[in-house]
Amino acid sequence: MPPLVHYIAHRLAAALLTLTGAILFLFVIIQFVPGDMISILLGPRATPELRAEFAQRMGLDRSIPEQIWLFFSRAITGDLGTDVISNRKILDMILDVLPNSLQLAGAALLVSTVFGIALGCIAALKPGSTIDTVLGVVSVSFITTPAFVIAIFLLLIFSLQLHWLPVIGAGDPDDPLDRLSHLVLPAMAISITWIGYLARLIRASLLEVLSEQHVRMMRAYGVPEVRIVRHFALRLALVPMIAVMGIGVGDMISNAVFVEVIFARPGVGRLIYEAILLRNFPVVQAGILTTVLIYVTCNMLVDILNAVIDPRIARSLKQAA
Amino acid sequence: MALSLDRRSLLLTASGAAALPLLGLGSRVAFGAEGEITVRIEKDISNLDPANRVGSVEDNIIIAVCQTLARFKPGTTLEWEPDAAKTITQVSETEIAFELHPGQMFTGGYGELTAEDVKFSYERFINPGDAGKKAAYADDWAALDHVEVTGKYTGRILFKNPAPAIFVIGICDGSGGLLSKKATLELGDKIATTLIGSGPYLVKEWKPNDHLTLEVNPDYKGNAPAPYQRIVLKPIPEWQTALLAFQAKEVAFTEIEPTVVGEIEKDPESAVIRIDGIDYEWIGINVEKPPFDNIKVRQAIRYGIDVDAIIAGAWSGTVSRAKTLLAPQLLGHWADAPVYPYDPAKAKALLEEAGASGLKCTLTCLNDARTQAEAQIVQANLAEAGVTVSINAMDPGAYWDLGTPDKSKDLELTIIPYSSKTDPGFQTQWFVSSQVTIWNWQRWKNPEFDKLHVEAGSITDPEERAKKYIRMQQLLDESASCIWITHGVHDFAHAKSLVPAILPNGSNWQYRFFKPA
Numbered sequence: 036m037p038p039l040v041h042y043i044a045h046r047l048a049a050a051l052l053t054l055t056g057a058i059l060f061l062f063v064i065i066q067f068v069p070g071d072m073i074s075i076l077l078g079p080r081a082t083p084e085l086r087a088e089f090a091q092r093m094g095l096d097r098s099i100p101e102q103i104w105l106f107f108s109r110a111i112t113g114d115l116g117t118d119v120i121s122n123r124k125i126l127d128m129i130l131d132v133l134p135n136s137l138q139l140a141g142a143a144l145l146v147s148t149v150f151g152i153a154l155g156c157i158a159a160l161k162p163g164s165t166i167d168t169v170l171g172v173v174s175v176s177f178i179t180t181p182a183f184v185i186a187i188f189l190l191l192i193f194s195l196q197l198h199w200l201p202v203i204g205a206g207d208p209d210d211p212l213d214r215l216s217h218l219v220l221p222a223m224a225i226s227i228t229w230i231g232y233l234a235r236l237i238r239a240s241l242l243e244v245l246s247e248q249h250v251r252m253m254r255a256y257g258v259p260e261v262r263i264v265r266h267f268a269l270r271l272a273l274v275p276m277i278a279v280m281g282i283g284v285g286d287m288i289s290n291a292v293f294v295e296v297i298f299a300r301p302g303v304g305r306l307i308y309e310a311i312l313l314r315n316f317p318v319v320q321a322g323i324l325t326t327v328l329i330y331v332t333c334n335m336l337v338d339i340l341n342a343v344i345d346p347r348i349a350r351s352l353k354q355a356a
Numbered sequence: 357m358a359l360s361l362d363r364r365s366l367l368l369t370a371s372g373a374a375a376l377p378l379l380g381l382g383s384r385v386a387f388g389a390e391g392e393i394t395v396r397i398e399k400d401i402s403n404l405d406p407a408n409r410v411g412s413v414e415d416n417i418i419i420a421v422c423q424t425l426a427r428f429k430p431g432t433t434l435e436w437e438p439d440a441a442k443t444i445t446q447v448s449e450t451e452i453a454f455e456l457h458p459g460q461m462f463t464g465g466y467g468e469l470t471a472e473d474v475k476f477s478y479e480r481f482i483n484p485g486d487a488g489k490k491a492a493y494a495d496d497w498a499a500l501d502h503v504e505v506t507g508k509y510t511g512r513i514l515f516k517n518p519a520p521a522i523f524v525i526g527i528c529d530g531s532g533g534l535l536s537k538k539a540t541l542e543l544g545d546k547i548a549t550t551l552i553g554s555g556p557y558l559v560k561e562w563k564p565n566d567h568l569t570l571e572v573n574p575d576y577k578g579n580a581p582a583p584y585q586r587i588v589l590k591p592i593p594e595w596q597t598a599l600l601a602f603q604a605k606e607v608a609f610t611e612i613e614p615t616v617v618g619e620i621e622k623d624p625e626s627a628v629i630r631i632d633g634i635d636y637e638w639i640g641i642n643v644e645k646p647p648f649d650n651i652k653v654r655q656a657i658r659y660g661i662d663v664d665a666i667i668a669g670a671w672s673g674t675v676s677r678a679k680t681l682l683a684p685q686l687l688g689h690w691a692d693a694p695v696y697p698y699d700p701a702k703a704k705a706l707l708e709e710a711g712a713s714g715l716k717c718t719l720t721c722l723n724d725a726r727t728q729a730e731a732q733i734v735q736a737n738l739a740e741a742g743v744t745v746s747i748n749a750m751d752p753g754a755y756w757d758l759g760t761p762d763k764s765k766d767l768e769l770t771i772i773p774y775s776s777k778t779d780p781g782f783q784t785q786w787f788v789s790s791q792v793t794i795w796n797w798q799r800w801k802n803p804e805f806d807k808l809h810v811e812a813g814s815i816t817d818p819e820e821r822a823k824k825y826i827r828m829q830q831l832l833d834e835s836a837s838c839i840w841i842t843h844g845v846h847d848f849a850h851a852k853s854l855v856p857a858i859l860p861n862g863s864n865w866q867y868r869f870f871k872p873a
Contacts, residue, residue: 070753074760076402076410077492079774079786079795083761084490120402120410122545123564131564187596194604202601203592204566299592299601301565309399309593314753 038352039342046338050331055107057327058320062103065316072314076120092119093317106320115321120313125321129303133325135205136302138214139294140287140329142222144280147229152273154230155237156264162242170234177231183293186224190297193220203299221294225287232283233276240272274345281337285330387608387625387851391585393870396598396610400565400591404551406533407481407491412863415530417589420570420867422533422553423469423578425454426523430857430869434778436528439578440469440554442509444527449518449816450501452527456509461575463558466536471511475503476537478513478526496531497522520816521779529864556582556868565591570867583871599849602626608851609870611862614674620849627852631862632676633844634683636783637773639719639734641837644799645768648717652710654836657769658696660703660741661734661839670729671842678840680829681783685860687818688780688825693833703741716744720758721771723749730771730841745769764797771841772797778861780825781813787832798837805831 073089074081090096094105094116109116115125158170194202206217244250245268253263292304307322309315342348387393402410406418419427423440438444444454460469481497484490499519504512519526526532539552551559556578560571570587590607592598598610603623612620617628639661647653663677680693707713721731728749735745758764776783785791788809789801805828812824832838846862857869 068753070751070755070757071760073492074756075752078756079759080492080495081756081759082490083794085492086760088490117545120548122403122548128564190597190600195600198604202604202606203590203597208563296594297597299590299594299597301563305565312752 039349042342042352043339046335050335053331054324054327058106058324059103061320061323062099062106065319066099068314070314072120072316075313089119093315095316110324115324116317118315118318120315125318128306128318129321129325132301132303132306135300136288136291136295136304137329138205138218139221139225139291139300139302140284142218143225143229143287143291144284146222147226147233147283148276148280150226150230151233152237152269152276154234155241156269158234158238159241159245160260160264162238167238170238174231174234177227178235180227181293182224182228182290183297185227186221186294186297189220189224205300205302217298217300221291221298221300224294224297225290228290229283229287233279236276236279237272240275241268244268244271274341277337277344278341281334284333288326288329387605387853392588393584393586393608393851393854394588394590394606395865395867395870396592396601396607397568397589398591398598398611399593401549401562401568403548404559405547406477406530406535407493408548409493409530412865413591415863416865416867417559417568417570418530418533418551418553419555419864420557420587421551421555421559421573422535423460423555424528424532424534425456425474426528426532427580428528428859428864428866430866434524434860436523439580440534446816447512450515452513452522454511454513457577458509460554460577462536462539462552462554463573463575464539464552466539466552469534469536469554470508471503471505473534473537474511475505476540477533477535478503480540481531493531496526496529518814518816520813520821521777521781524779525777525782554578556580557587560586567591580868582868587867587870602849605851608854609856610849612847612849614845614847615672617674617847625852626849629848629850629856629858631846631848631858631860632683632685633842633846634685634778634861635773635775635844636678636681636683637771637841637844638678638681639839639841640767640770640772640798641839642764642767642770642797642799643835643837644765647710647712647715648768650710650712651836652706653712653715656703656706656710656712656741657738657743658703658836658839659699659706660738660743662698662737663696663839663841664698665737666730666733666841669733670726674847675842675845678842680840681787681832681838682780682825682829683776683843686778686780686783688812688822688829690826690829693829696839698737700737700740703738703743707742713742714744715742716746717768718748719745719769719771720748720750720755720767722755722773723751727771727773734769734771758797759795761793764793764799767797770797775863776861778859780821781809784809784812784825784828787828798835800832800835800837802831802835 071086071090073086094102113126118125118128154170154174158167161167190202193200200220201217204217206213250263250268288304291302292308295302295305296308303322303325307319310318310322342352397413399413401414401417404414404417409415409418425439425441426436426444427439429435429437440456440460441454442457444452447453456469456471462469478497478500479502481491481494482500499515499517499522501514501516504514506512533553536552540547543550549562556573556576557570558573560569562568568589572582572585592601595613599612599616601607602610620626620628641648641654641657643649667673667675667677679695680690682689707715719731719734721727731747731749735747738745774786786795788806792799792801808824808828812821815821848856848858850856853873855871855873857866859866
């Protein structure tokens with residue numbers, strides 16, 4: 036088997052194991068969470084019979100191994116069950132909101148990458164300068180400010196004061212401009228932390244590459260600095276960023292929960308959040324399965340991409356084979 | 357060269373920022389387009405089936421989409437008028453006769469509303485569904501025996517026993533929503549999200565977690581046509597986001613926190629409606645748990661808590677203090693109920709008398725900011741009387757789980773917020789002996805109270821009922837098991853161009869009567 040294929044198979048197995056582990060963990064912790072959905076929904080109107088009936092309909096009256104078996108055996112066939120309140124297929128509920136979450140995460144990824152790289156390059160090209168110091172302070176501020184705080188400030192400034200952008204929802208699906216206007220603030224709120232983080236990472240990485248011998252040699256041969264940075268140094272400096280972005284996607288998905296709640300934006304994060312508050316465990320499980328799936332897929336792709344573009348990993352794979 | 361990169365980045369950023377307003381311009385119309393309004397709802401719909409709805413969000417949609425035999429008149433009283441019925445008459449304490457207007461059509465081509473549909477709509481509450489499933493709102497029609505169809509448009513609603521509250525909690529409410537028998541049987545479980553009615557609006561579109569659109573029903577034949585072409589309901593769970601959305605003029609109507617009323621009133625295009633609540637929040641004392649089984653200890657706690665300070669501190673003085681279980685607007689309100697002043701010295705003396713000096717106890721409450729502020733005030737108050745209180749704040753899931761049989765037995769003091777209905781029997785039902793292991797967290801039992809609750813629920817003379825409910829509140833007061841805090845308040849922000857219609861409980865909004873100013 037070629038080393039890369041072997042590596043991909045190995046990563047795939049690890050991804051499946053992570054997925055299974057996350058769901059198993061979820062099943063176990065659910066057993067310790069007090070409260071049931073019908074009491075939360077109906078308060079004192081929830082009779083013991085209704086509670087028992089809903090527990091039975093959610094499958095919570097079965098043993099944990101039985102619940103796990105049922106969940107996985109159905110999930111493999113794409114059946115995530117039916118929501119006991121709305122009687123809707125849970126898969127449909129997820130698929131309804133998943134595009135919004137993917138758009139949000141994608142936009143945030145794009146914004147953080149573009150601005151993170153730009154700021155990192157500016158700082159690295161003038162190390163120790165005033166602009167480097169300012170960018171350092173700004174980057175650290177971005178990293179340390181929680182997404183929900185940024186979200187509220189963005190709302191207050193761009194929606195309430197300037198009336199430039201809308202507050203709530205995901206926009207009209209048939210109007211791309213409306214969709215985009217609803218995407219700007221949530222994407223900014225999620226990406227700001229990562230802009231700061233990537234700016235620091237690119238700066239450090241680029242400085243390291245720029246001080247290497249082959250770069251110094253290029254300078255000695257009179258290659259213009261812009262060409263050195265764009266065509267050689269930046270490419271190498273991006274390798275660690277790609278690895279980090281795998282984790283970044285997971286972080287963005289978790290931050291999306293707050294942002295989706297604050298912007299009243301439909302998404303998987305908000306679906307999970309509301310399902311947890313209601314103790315609607317089948318929906319929680321399906322939502323978590325979806326996010327873990329996205330997370331492990333992104334990480335797997337990042338690992339594979341790294342193996343392809345980083346000659347050191349490719350070399351070690353060959354040696355291992 | 358560095359300058360080159362810098363400049364490009366700056367240009368990129370600046371052009372991006374400049375494009376931001378352009379993105380928003382096309383779609384931003386203050387408070388909605390002509391003939392349309394956007395209303396904030398606190399959460400997305402879960403189930404639109406009248407018998408299995410979840411709360412007032414669904415309730416309000418049901419009474420906009422479905423006709424009822426009789427409907428509440430717009431305004432803040434609970435007077436009703438015929439809706440789908442041409443006539444509706446209380447023949448006796450156990451019989452109501454009705455005649456429908458002919459020619460009222462269900463949407464979706466499901467035909468005409470007939471007495472058979474009325475029978476089906478009501479009896480499904482008391483007949484268990486598939487696999488013996490009991491309807492969540494079965495209790496609203498618990499007194500129903502059956503509906504007799506006497507003609508295509510006529511019938512008799514027959515009760516097992518008198519049901520004095522049936523108009524308020526059954527016929528005019530969401531539980532009275534008239535469904536098409538044919539559609540309901542055909543749709544099965546899909547009725548949860550596909551509501552077929554004959555009312556002034558129809559559900560045009562539902563995008564989960566984003567919006568639900570009510571559109572005028574072109575086939576509506578009733579006498580209260582919809583004033584708006586379209587009402588868009590946007591689920592916004594967070595109060596703060598709802599406020600921002602209103603201030604940004606993206607929603608034209610929303611319930612708001614009482615503390616932001618002043619801020620809204622500054623806007624010349626906005627107005628605020630305040631409705632005194634009929635809900636009830638109180639501190640329950642578990643009378644079975646020593647030393648609270650001693651009435652002197654309970655009385656001491658009652659004197660040791662400064663309810664006015666709770667109102668001032670946790671509610672910013674925006675609500676009035678409750679004296680008793682039933683709010684002033686309700687039948688059976690005990691107007692002469694005593695108000696217990698804050699008197700830590702008296703509380704201390706009573707505790708000494710009861711041999712409970714240096715008492716330590718736990719106060720259980722919800723973990724929202726306001727309730728926790730209330731708990732902290734109680735903690736500080738009781739410290740003055742020598743009582744050490746530890747606060748156990750719980751998330752709603754864990755808190756309401758205390759209603760699981762016997763989980764409430766170890767509670768000591770509990771801050772309890774209950775929502776209410778406009779019939780007093782809905783409120784008193786949680787204090788009867790049979791609720792002791794479930795929702796009666798005071799675990800107080802009184803045979804006279806139980807008897808009065810049953811009697812008051814089965815007579816129709818309002819004066820007689822009122823007397824019984826007052827006596828029940830007196831018994832509760834004598835037990836010193838409840839310290840009443842407030843009936844709450846509902847504040848609503850709305851565009852001045854809109855006249856909303858809200859029922860006295862504050863939770864039920866009559867979209868069909870929302871109209872342009």
